Amino acid sequence: MAKQILLLNGPNLNLLGTREPHIYGHTTLSEIETSCAAHAATFGATLESFQSNHEGALVDRIQAARGHVDAIIINPGAYTHTSVAIRDALLGVGIPFIELHVSNVHAREPWRHHSYFSDKAGGIIVGLGVKGYKVAVEHVATEWKVLEKASL
Template structure:
């Protein structure tokens, strides 16, 4: 069994720490990767963080994860509310999936309240800042270890 966890990030998250810091905070995607790698290593796992502004590229990563990852943490960003294609790709992945959002999407615009990804996710975290990623990695480690 692989012990790699894929952490997939959607559009505009490459600007984390710069774009709307009042909503998303000042930490960067590199900070997310470092913190998640530390949490995973404590449990004997590793992470592979990926970000793309392109839906098809995210789908390609989900397809790759079918062979290379025990679980997926995904922040699909704006694709959360629009992408049936990402949902379909996640349905083809057999391991656990945790959906993660930095902000509390339910306190924001109404169009952000619906998530296609949640239809596949084993858990959803929203509003915990980048700490949500760490919580998601902890849960994926537990699920991948059989817990």
């Protein structure tokens, strides 16, 4: 059976392509999702995408993934620095996850340097631009056992 990957994007990532293009580039979230699904398919995996500006919707989607998803790639956006609820949901479902950020959060404002997810992530991809999404897909599609060991 094909491995299932869930790609989650948090607040304001629906604005990719137009929001601060000097930081985030010109590629839209829809283009990223399409590209990632195609890339996952080359590894025999399937990818489902979900974006929300609402913390509870992201928590609900993470909880719904239990028993159906093999790995999560999450760009929590601004929730990186604030959401214990999303962290707890990720830990609660026990699905290995990769944390992803388009920009180099460590080269930005000091309050962006702290993540509620990094210490539990199977890997962290920061500052590679939208290319980071494909890197994350390739990693979870080829390194399942590494992620399983790193998780929790």
